[in-house]
Amino acid sequence: MELVEVRIEPPDNTPVVFLREQSGRHRGLAIMIGNAEASSIHFALKGLTAPRPMTHDLLVQLLTLLDATVDRVVVTEIREHTYYATIHLQTAAGLRELSSRPSDAMAIATRTGAPIYATSDLLDEVGQEPEAEHAELGEGEAEMILDEFRDFIENISPEDFSS
DSSP states (O other): OEEEEEEEETTTTEEEEEEEOSSTTOOEEEEEOOHHHHHHHHHHHHTOOOSSOOHHHHHHHHHHHTTOEEEEEEEEEEETTEEEEEEEEEETTEEEEEEEOHHHHHHHHHHHTOOEEEOHHHHHHHOBOOOOSSOOOOHHHHHHHHHHHHHHHHHOOGGGGOO
16 A cells, blocks of 8 residues: 555544555545644654654664564554554564554554555455546547537637626
């Protein structure tokens, strides 16, 4: 998944993180998150650092001290409008999974460069298909539209704009 953006959604000014499949159907997920997590993810995406470590920075430093690395994060499911995720850690004892809120997992992933995934089941359940930005036109349809536009341009006059 690609972390596309974090933005504030009106009318309630709710922070939302947007994820999108990088291949395949390019389905998206919109997950409401808290203000602190939104700020943390935004800081990491912009490469900004606070004068003192933020909570997610501290967690990454702790993982480094423990010789653990973040292998990946996975948004796993939604239950009663609440998303769940796991952080997959590579440790001396092997691969470990840690249950997490998706916002915390993404804040850590943005700091470590770890990939973000979503399960196929979750995407099948709530993934949003991308809107067609530009419908594909056949050659004849495109030519017809151009002909109509040319007729419009050739026949327009200044009087058409007067009241």
